Amino acid sequence: MISGKIVRFLEQRANVAFGGTRDRDLVPHGHRVSGWRVDADGRTLTALVPEQFIAHLVESLEDNGHFALTVEEFPSHETYQFKGRYLRHRPLRHDDVEVVDRIRERFVKNVRPIYTDAPEHVLKAFILKAHLAVEFEVLEIYLQTPGPGAGARLAPLAET
Amino acid sequence: MGTARLPAEIRPVLDNGVPAVMVTCSADGVPNTTVLSQVYYVDETHAALSFQFFSKTIRNVRENPRAYVCVADLAGHANWVLQLEFQRSETEGPIFDAMDMQIEAIASATGMSGIFKLRAADIYHVLSVEKLPHSQWLAS
Numbered sequence: 001m002i003s004g005k006i007v008r009f010l011e012q013r014a015n016v017a018f019g020g021t022r023d024r025d026l027v028p029h030g031h032r033v034s035g036w037r038v039d040a041d042g043r044t045l046t047a048l049v050p051e052q053f054i055a056h057l058v059e060s061l062e063d064n065g066h067f068a069l070t071v072e073e074f075p076s077h078e079t080y081q082f083k084g085r086y087l088r089h090r091p092l093r094h095d096d097v098e099v100v101d102r103i104r105e106r107f108v109k110n111v112r113p114i115y116t117d118a119p120e121h122v123l124k125a126f127i128l129k130a131h132l133a134v135e136f137e138v139l140e141i142y143l144q145t146p147g148p149g150a151g152a153r154l155a156p157l158a159e160t
Numbered sequence: 161m162g163t164a165r166l167p168a169e170i171r172p173v174l175d176n177g178v179p180a181v182m183v184t185c186s187a188d189g190v191p192n193t194t195v196l197s198q199v200y201y202v203d204e205t206h207a208a209l210s211f212q213f214f215s216k217t218i219r220n221v222r223e224n225p226r227a228y229v230c231v232a233d234l235a236g237h238a239n240w241v242l243q244l245e246f247q248r249s250e251t252e253g254p255i256f257d258a259m260d261m262q263i264e265a266i267a268s269a270t271g272m273s274g275i276f277k278l279r280a281a282d283i284y285h286v287l288s289v290e291k292l293p294h295s296q297w298l299a300s
Contacts (some may be wrong), residue, residue, distance in 0.1 A: 018181040018183075018193050018195075018230070019193065020191040020192065020193035020228070021183075021191055022183075022185040022189060022190075022191045026185050026187075026189060026224050026226065026229045027182050027185070027226050027228075027243075028183040028185040028191055028226060028227060029183065029228055030181060030182075030183040030193070030228045030229075030230050030241070032181075032230065032239065041296070050294075052239070052292050052294055053292075064189060066189060066190055066191050067191070068190075068191045068192055068193045069193065070181070070194060070195060072181070072195060077195075078272055079195060081192070081194070081284070083190065083191075083192075085203035100186075107198060115234075118234065122234050122237075123234070123237065125234075125237055125294065126232060126234060128294055142216075144194060146212065148278060151215050154213040
């Protein structure tokens, strides 16, 4: 199970995320992620991916199932990486759009003190409109907050 | 995949202070994502990435040299995607010194002084460069 502390981080504070896959030739591919949600089972995460970043996504997941997701609170830099196994993908639902909208507002609010002169629409555009939902089972969680503990595995969530 | 050239218009994007993201893959096929403080323009066909904490990334690129980097161009409403290949690591010299100075500046600006510390400048060959404009994906 994803701990309550990390669930609260994901649902209340995190504001940017990025996914990673690899193809059958072990070439890595990246996928900006505009939103995320923790499913009721406490071990499934859904990543909401913009159309611009779906190249190589589904074919890589269907080839080997590996998915990594780094989620950060900027600018505090509190960061976690979730590694797991692809379950399924689906079109966006209305409540997914609401998740992305909330995260976009959170991002703009949190970065405004740093980018004081940036127009609102420029900051909002950083969180792109999502296109596809990818669900994966979280098997491992790593701390990625910069500092001496970076890279520590926090949770082996399943027998591997 | 051969060699690509970094266009002049990407240089200010690399200096914009927005953290980049990187994906690597271990020899046994597990992808790894991480946030990068800095992508440094070395020359038209090479970029250097800051090695600070991310030991899994360091291990991965020594097992499998391919790397994916995405840099956000906030002002240009775009993302830049680089496919790279690890070549070598430098712990001294002009590239290291220049990156070290920039890391210090980034750390100071973001309240991470004393935490951000450059251990090495990892030099990568640029295999491909792609600009992904995103104006058509803006929120309504």
